[in-house]
Amino acid sequence: MPDGEVLLDVSGLSVRFPTSDGVVNAVDDLSFQVRRGETFGIVGESGSGKSVTNLALLGLLNRRAANIEGTALFKGRDLLTMPPGELRRIRGKEIAMIFQDPFACLHPMYRVGDQLVEAIRAHERVPRRQAAERAIEVLAAVGIPKPRERFRDYPHQYSGGMRQRAMIAMALLLNPDVLIADEPTTALDVTVQAQILELIDRVKKEFDIAVVLITHDLGVVAEVAQTVMVMYAGRAMEQGPRQQVFGKPLHPYTWGLLESIPHVDQKVSRLVPIEGAPPSLIxxxxxxxxxxxxxxxxxxxxxxxxxxRDRGGGHAEACHLSADEKRTLWAERQERFTRAAV
Ligand SMILES: Nc1ncnc2c1ncn2[C@@H]1O[C@H](COP(=O)(O)OP(=O)(O)O)[C@@H](O)[C@H]1O
Ligand SMILES: [Mg+2]
Structure with missing residues (x-):
């Protein structure tokens, strides 16, 4: 179990959207903690409520359209009830975010360096020159070669991977405590994806922050997360230390996910998708x-x-099968799965 300070303490988080078709139960009673020094992975098929969870934490959901319950304490202060002004000060500075699309953070018409400088000066009173020096330092820290020159480029002069790096630089500029990354590598090819994951892991250590990594890709969380939460239909199905969730998975949904991704360390080539599709959240x-x-x-x-419920050692899940039944079933599935592959 990671033992850093608890930075995010989410309890009973639910988000519902009343719509003309009915109520969308996007997030249903989620509870989790994120600690300094760890990457907390949230994984689940598309439409399972991952992004809505993220937006709720950042105060980016329209309160008139969304019904939000629960608490989300950031260093003891509730993000869900704090005044908008206070939340704005925290967002971008203490809690930073990155997305799939770098253009969500980088304006195409301004030079990368100017945008970084403006981001610093929006939160801190520092002279332009000093802000520029810090921006160049952070560009270097995220692996932009010749940062002093690239500082003057426009985003389109960067490659896809470099833009992702620049967005990470933007997120790190103000020394946040938490970085929330929603599908940060989904649009990238495999090689660049691996580099960006490595970068996120490195900055997590160097900047001593917590990372919340949201992805539909179990392979991604397997690579970098210390703690994993598996979501389905707006709920947590299973949660725990990575070794537990991947080594001794307890929930049939997790079993299905694991069987449907390629394992680099196994000679399993036959992948079995989970039959059917996730439900409508209405x-x-x-x-x-x-x-x-x-x-x-x-x-x-x-x-x-x-x-x-916690089944020991911070490994929790929601399934009616008994521990014994699970052990037997998972062993059988693994055997069948391995046999099918050879
Ligand atoms: N503003 C909204 N109004 C109504 N439904 C929404 C809204 N935002 C998201 N949803 C619904 O909430 C569910 C969860 O979405 P999302 O969190 O984006 O899933 P994920 O990120 O896991 O793919 C989806 O069914 C989506 O259609
Ligand atoms: Mg999403």
Whole structure:
């Protein structure tokens, strides 16, 4: 278990959007903690509520359109109820964010350096020259070659990977405590993706921050996260230290995800997708939301909502199967899976 200071303490977070088609239950009763020094990975298929979780934490959801419950303490202060002005001061400075699309952060019409300088001066009273020096330092820290020259470039003069680096530089400029990255590598090819993940891991250590990494790609969290939360239909299905979640996964949804990604360390070439598709969040199945797709469903699964409980060592999950049944089933699945591959 990571033992750094708790920076984010989310408890009972729910987000609902009333729409003309019905209420969208985008996030349903999430609780998790993120500590300094760790990368906290949030993973799940598209439409499972990952981005809405992120936007709720950043105060970027329209309060008139979204019904938000729960608490999200950042260093003890609740992000969900603090005045907008205070939240704006925290966002971008103490909690920084990066997205899939660097142009969400970088304006195409301004030089990269000028944007970095403006970002510093929006939060701090420092002379332009000093801000420029800091910006160049951070560009160097994120691996932009010849940062003093590239400082004068426009974003389109950077390659895709470099733009992603520049966006990370922008996020790190004001020495944040938390970096939230929503699908930061999804648009990149595999080589660049690996470089950016490595960079995120390195800056996490160098800047001594916490990273919340949101992705649909289990391979990505496997590579860099210390703690993993698996989401489905707006809920946490399983959560725990990476070694536990990947080594001794407890939830059938996690099993399905693991069988549907390529393993670099195994000779498994046959991938088995999870049958069916995630539900509409307006009509979430009763009981366990995964039950219609779960090959192991039984009695209570379509009626009773399984409790999300710690099964020891910070490894928590929500499934009605007993620990013994899970051990047996997972062992059987692994054997079948490996056999099918040779
Ligand atoms: N402003 C909104 N109004 C209504 N529904 C929304 C809104 N924003 C997101 N949703 C719905 O919330 C669900 C979760 O979305 P999202 O968090 O973006 O999923 P993910 O990031 O895991 O792919 C989706 O069904 C999406 O359509
Ligand atoms: Mg998303």
């Amino acid at each position: 009509f979430v199945p009763p009981g366990c939301p995964f039950h219609p797709r779960c090959p192991h469903r039984f009695g209570p699964c379509d009626q009773k909502r399984p409790e999300f």
